[in-house]
Amino acid sequence: MRIEQFQEMEKQVIQRGLCTACGLCVGACPNGCLEWDMEQEEPCLDGECLACGLCGLVCPGARIPLPLLEEKFFGRTRTRQEQYLGVHTALLRGYAQDEAQRLASASGGLTTALLVHALERGLIDAAVVTGMDQRHPWRTRPMLARTPDEIRQAAGSKYQICPSLAALRQAKPGERLAVVGLPCQVHGLRKLMASVEAKALSESIVFILGLFCGANTSYRVTEHVIAEFSDVNLGDIRKMSYRGGPESQDVVLHGADGSETTIKNSDRISNYLWMIRDRCRMCPDWTAELADISLGDIFAGGQDGPWKKTPHWNGFIVRSPKGAELVEQARLAGAISVGPLEEPAFYGNIGFESKKHGAVYNLRERSRHGWPTPDFGCELDWHARKRAPFHIDLKD
């Protein structure tokens, strides 16, 4: 059923727990009458809704017609072989050639390197990214980055909900944009791009870089972790990184007095596991299956130890001709290093289990009890598959 006005979306999506907090309704509303409620982490009406229906049309909360969108953007639906990773033309590994960028980034720095390359070569005018709030440095904020430095500032994963797509409303008419988004954000963007109702905004999106996403949490969970595992007062934090720096994969809090406090990544994760946003428990897309390029970590292990992340590398997936062209251009320009990555490398990743098994299981349970669930327009498979150990020599 078509949603004509925001109040209707509130009833059908937000109040039923299906909002992913992507921010797209705020970013796309042509009337500018939506705001982001920072406390509730939901959109809210801040003016008069003109009932144009656009927010309901593009919202990825309740309905994501995956096969239709695959057909529209990749010219085909996924094969059986592609059931877990989505439509793709290449499975790759790599990193940013700029060593400082590589070490300062979440994984191998490819996301930032591709954006900077695209901006410096004039392929885009700006990029929608996710930064940290200056007044509350442990909270995220949507950003429209127009310079390489602004793109670099946003490097690093924030394991926290951010309505990043709200930044689309800052774009000027005619600006060409790249967007970095989590899988649910890419769902919304593709719904927008498939519609005829928001032609100008839709045509301004040049390419989409999707991040793998195992799950996500509220800023309140970050506050909880800080209180539980450190003595730092929120008001004393000047800067926070979820992955602390060259040698650290831990949360690092930088105090106004120059102090540094570390919270172990394992502590953060053990706490987060129980406080995942409810909508994320119903999300079966792990690798941003509708993006032009999808980027994540590489995990190795399985035989003689646990599966572990390999720092400063990206595993990534090229899906569209546009994505392939961007990777090739950046490689030829010496901005990134690229090599092949075997398919089993993707299956030991922490996000694979959480999404392809956990979320699909949760969806089935919820449907069985008649609870609200998003509709992905297809049957979702929930078979256990034998894990093959995976080891990799990542020298180059």
Ligand SMILES: Cc1cc2nc3c(=O)[nH]c(=O)nc-3n(C[C@H](O)[C@H](O)[C@H](O)COP(=O)(O)OP(=O)(O)OC[C@H]3O[C@@H](n4cnc5c(N)ncnc54)[C@H](O)[C@@H]3O)c2cc1C
């Ligand atoms: C919530 C979350 C869950 C993830 N889960 C997994 C997983 O299960 N498995 C896996 O392999 N990888 C996962 N990733 C992806 C991984 O952490 C890296 O972001 C990815 O490998 C890209 O690394 P990079 O070095 O290329 O990125 P960088 O060059 O460091 O750039 C990171 C980009 O991500 C954007 N970004 C950061 N936080 C967010 C956010 N909250 N929402 C939207 N955009 C954001 C920034 O704007 C920046 O442009 C997750 C990321 C997030 C944010």
Ligand code: SF4
């Ligand atoms: S997009 Fe249209 S329907 Fe939605 S809030 Fe804005 S004016 Fe109302």
Ligand code: SF4
């Ligand atoms: S568009 Fe995004 S933020 Fe807005 S209601 Fe839908 S899921 Fe929530």
Ligand code: SF4
């Ligand atoms: S788990 Fe899904 S719904 Fe939650 S933030 Fe990640 S992509 Fe969005």
